[in-house]
Amino acid sequence: MLADTQALTDNIGNIGKVRESVLDVAMDYLAVGIDPEKTNICVQSHLPALAELSLLYLNFVSVGRLQRNPTVKEEVRARGFEQSIPAGFLCYPAAQAADITAFRATLVPVGEDQIPMIEQTNEIIRRMNAVVGRPLLEEIEAIVPKTGRLPGVDGASKMSKSAGNAIGLSASPAEISAAVNAMYTDPNHLRVQDPGQVEGNVVFTYLEAFHDDAEEVEALKAHYRRGGLGDVTLKKRLEGILQDFLEPIRDRRARLEQDLDHIRDILRDGTQTARNVTEQTKSEIYDGLGLFRL
Amino acid sequence: MLADTQALTDNIGNIGKVRESVLDVAMDYLAVGIDPEKTNICVQSHLPALAELSLLYLNFVSVGRLQRNPTVKEEVRARGFEQSIPAGFLCYPAAQAADITAFRATLVPVGEDQIPMIEQTNEIIRRMNAVVGRPLLEEIEAIVPKTGRLPGVDGASKMSKSAGNAIGLSASPAEISAAVNAMYTDPNHLRVQDPGQVEGNVVFTYLEAFHDDAEEVEALKAHYRRGGLGDVTLKKRLEGILQDFLEPIRDRRARLEQDLDHIRDILRDGTQTARNVTEQTKSEIYDGLGLFRL
Structure with a gap:
């Protein structure tokens, strides 16, 4: 999933960068060998069920709990958001829970720094299951690969293009x-x-x-x-x-850069498949909770 | 709009009540004379663009600003949420901004207690317009009717069924x-x-x-x-x-209670019309902001 709407939570003044990253990251995926015949690549902003589930999940988590999330705290600090955290940024763990559960993922590969996000997702799942009275969603598990997050070439804990300590996939x-x-x-x-x-x-x-x-x-x-x-x-x-x-x-x-229409076709197909899956999950969750259905 | 997803923000343990209220309120609307040929009646949970815009608008408002919203503060107090405010409840002003703007409403009839919500919506509109660099959305105005919110029969400021101080529209x-x-x-x-x-x-x-x-x-x-x-x-x-x-x-x-299928038909038609309108607004906002489009 290309998480362009999540990227807005800390890039609302820089939407052009977010927009351009979508095709860039898609090309990176394809260039490293992800095969769209086997692996579905989709665009978050084109999957309304993710937004609907995000908003729903916000009812299963308290403001205090989000503020205590260690990953959120660290990222708020790293972005200098202390004085004025965008509400969307505080809420993004609920959106991640939606991204995971909408696809009924059960194993989630993450860096060690993201483990609190997996715990937060499981809390939301448990609370929702408690309201429903049966295990509507399965709890998820983090897989932390041996090589998790590579350090920057300067030894900083995180590679980042803006810090100039990264090696790009298309580096010369x-x-x-x-x-x-x-x-x-x-x-x-x-x-x-x-x-x-x-x-x-x-x-x-x-x-x-x-x-x-x-x-x-x-x-x-x-x-x-x-x-x-x-x-x-x-x-x-x-x-x-x-x-x-x-x-x-x-x-x-x-x-790949020579044929952007081909990339768009791959994303269009993948997003359509993802739409079917996520809409199905949303319906099952809405029905399970007993929301009004027309 | 029948605001069933907003109702979840303070009724997540009581979804049955929320579900049943949808047809009840729809029948109230029709019983008082709202004419579905002239006025479109729709169901919030069936309009994905509202969730998408809500999530988007959360990026244009800070957590601190939501916490200082006088209506939110008063309602948090009234519900005894102080210790543990559901994130969805804190965030509902952004959802209201979505409900208003998705229909391109410019005049919004509200009780006096809701005026801060209109101000909050205008702040989001102004911030988004500033990011876009042109007036993508028009600012809105509150209309407070002469008879705003009726007091309870006991003189309490708010009528409420649970307080037993209300007169129902179908009272005998x-x-x-x-x-x-x-x-x-x-x-x-x-x-x-x-x-x-x-x-x-x-x-x-x-x-x-x-x-x-x-x-x-x-x-x-x-x-x-x-x-x-x-x-x-x-x-x-x-x-x-x-x-x-x-x-x-x-x-x-x-x-009306004798023919619930007819009520459902009215809501289905109204929701379809609303879906067309809200999807159109969402597209214009996404395009205006310059999000990635497939």
Whole structure:
């Protein structure tokens, strides 16, 4: 799901960016190999049932509970919203609960920072099930992948385009090279022969995430720890792996950009399928709760 | 508009009542003479664009602003929500803004207590217009009718079925009689010959609201003030007027109850018309803001 309406909750003054991101992210999905024949790609703003369920779920959660949500608190802080939180931003956990449950998802892959959102969704599900008197919706489970959120090349906890510490999926060979060269390693590892630290060393984090050969990664770690493996050599190895990894993605991305109508067709089809599913779920929830039906 | 989804914001544990109210209120509308050929009657929960606009408008209002809304504050107090306000309840001003603007209403008849809601709607309109850079929506105006909200028969500021101080539109002749007899007058007007007070005297409030003959109402006030007009005589006069006023409404209501399929047909037609209008407004707003469109 391309979450363009959720993006408005912290981008209401920057709607052009939100609009343009939709096709961009769709192309990223396709470029990394998500196959629209197997995986449905849809646009949130074109699925009214998500808005209807979001509004409904707001009745199953208190204002205080939303304000205590750790992810919301952290994100409010990160955005400098303290003085004036947009109501839509405070309420977005209910919208996420709608996004998850409307598709009857039960396993949700998330970064560790998003686990409170899964808990919040389950609270809403439990409260609704209690009102209905039977398990209308199944509780959901978070799956936190081994490689969750990649750190920025500077070692910051989050990559972000605006912070300039990210490697884009369509980064050029030169950009990849520059990003790897700028990577945060062990600031105390001054001479090649010195022992170096692997923990918190971004190069190793990326090697673990992107190198298929786990044995080689372990050997590199051991070498780095005992000394004799220089940052330049190490970074060359990672750069080669990232160049090989990103080249086909960048090429596919470039081809996809040549035919935006095709991307729109994929989104149109996917959104229609999603509309059928989400409308069905909405009906079952409305009926289960006993709302008036014409 | 029959506001069944808004009713959930303070009735989430009592959905059966909300469901049953929809046809009841529709029959009340028809019984008092609202003509579905002239006036469109629709059901809120069947109009997805209202939910979509509600969620959108939440991005144009801060949590603090909603918490400072005088109507919300008063209603939170009245419902004992202080400790745990449902998020849906705090957010309902944005939903009301959606209900008003989706129909491109510009004049909104409200009780005086609802004026802050109109101001809140205009704030959302102004903020959205500022983001768009042109007047996408027109600001709205409140119309407060001379007879706004009728007091309860006990003199309480609000009639309510649960407080037992209301006269229902389908009240029986005996119920009307009992309600008028129980009406709060001037507690110091003990003997017929004593001067009585008209201000705060519920019988006069109702006479002003329901008696067509303003001159007679003025004459009764003058007589009551100078003494010699007893509460029993005065109440008999009001009772006659209310009996005459409510009899045809009660009769029409009884006939309407015989054919609920007809009521459903009226709501189905009205809701379809409303759906066309609200979807159109939503599209114009989404386009105006520059959201992604497939």
